Amino acid sequence: MATPLSADRLVAALRAEGLRVVEHRSWRTHNRNHKGSWGPVHGVMIHHTVTEGTQSSVELCYNGHSSLPGPLCHGVIAKDGTVYLVGNGRTNHAGNGDDDVLQAVIDERDLPADNEANTDGNRHFYGFECINLGDGRDPWPAVQLAAIEKAAAAICRAHGWSQRSVIGHLEWQPGKIDPRGFGMDWMRGLIRDRLAGDTTTPTAPAPSEEDDVSAFDVWAYKGTGETADAYAYLRTTARNVAGLTAKVDALTAVNAKLVDAVAKLAADLGDLDPAAIVTELRQAIESVEVRLDVPDEPPTT
Known part of the structure; x- marks a missing residue:
């Protein structure tokens, strides 16, 4: 059972990993704690934003939108590798997911397939939104991939977790496809190596499972509401x-x-x-x- 990092400890951990961190507005007191518990924490979840542009993406993740109030994550990872902190506490990023996946994260073992949505992920996961359209064509710069690796490793290091405590949204909640454009097993391999002392910068992402799956890509979720789309169904x-x-x-x-x-x-x-x-x-x-x-x-x- 892990107690969430304080704002100061989170900033220190990220910077110690070599990241440029921007503290956005009143992120230290910006959360959804009035809607539910925050903690114990068990892992880190990676997303893509389905947006472009740093300023607009950071503001969206801070404020949220009409159907999903912000903050929508703890940090936004920009294309240039900068981490913008937008929330501290419970945030609206994970939603309900599979309790078998959560138990596998806690046990730090291989993940089962996600086929249920019955467990509150906002309570148990740090969330990072990474700026990318998520269409399989928007590139992932090496510096951004390195920042994802560093941010996840920083939190794992602070809690004494392994790379198995890092998952993608698509591994948590049925119907999700993010992050699209690199594989989570590949990313976990980078995090494992970083935690072991290897800090080589990734040069190209490994293909994700989602890159080839779909004849239904035209229906892929665009982040415009709460209702499931045809692709997810x-x-x-x-x-x-x-x-x-x-x-x-x-x-x-x-x-x-x-x-x-x-x-x-x-x-x-x-x-x-x-x-x-x-x-x-x-x-x-x-x-x-x-x-x-x-x-x-x-x-x-």
Whole structure:
């Protein structure tokens, strides 16, 4: 259980990692603590802004918008690598996500697929919004990538965390695609090396999983409201179909093992009819209602 860093400790940690830090307006007292708890903290979450321009992006993340009040993160990482601090405390950046992912972050182990949105991420994660359109074409300058690495490493170092405490929004909440343009495993590798003493500046991002996924890119979320978009819904539906397919395969395998077991039992006892036993068991199994976790509504942002 980690207590959130104070404003002074956060600034000191970021600057000690070699970052240029700008304290924007009254960021030290700017938060959403009146809406819920802040802490214990367990990790760092990386986003892209879906905007361009430093000043306008920083102001947006400080103020928020009509459907989502600010601050929208703790820090904004500009194209030139500058970190603008816009919030201190609970911020509106993570939303609800998967509790299995949160537990994996706490345990510092490989992340499971995010398929639920039932846990308050704003309480448990520091958030950094990185200025990028998120369209897969807007470039990620090396200096900005280095700043993302440094900012995440700074917080991990301050708390004694490993690189496994750093995740992307797309790994937390179903339907999200950010950050798009580099892979989080690649970024975690850089953070791991930095924490171990290797401070080599990245020269080019590794492709993200999102770069090739979608025939539905024209519907990708543009940050204009709370309602789920078609892309998010289709992506989540695809995950649900994959999950159902896996469950069907598992049931098929169980059925095959059941048939083999009954046949062996019948052979051992000598006077049983395997086909009749299997039929009775199948009827019993089919009478049981199988409840599957398929959402009734599209996911929310």
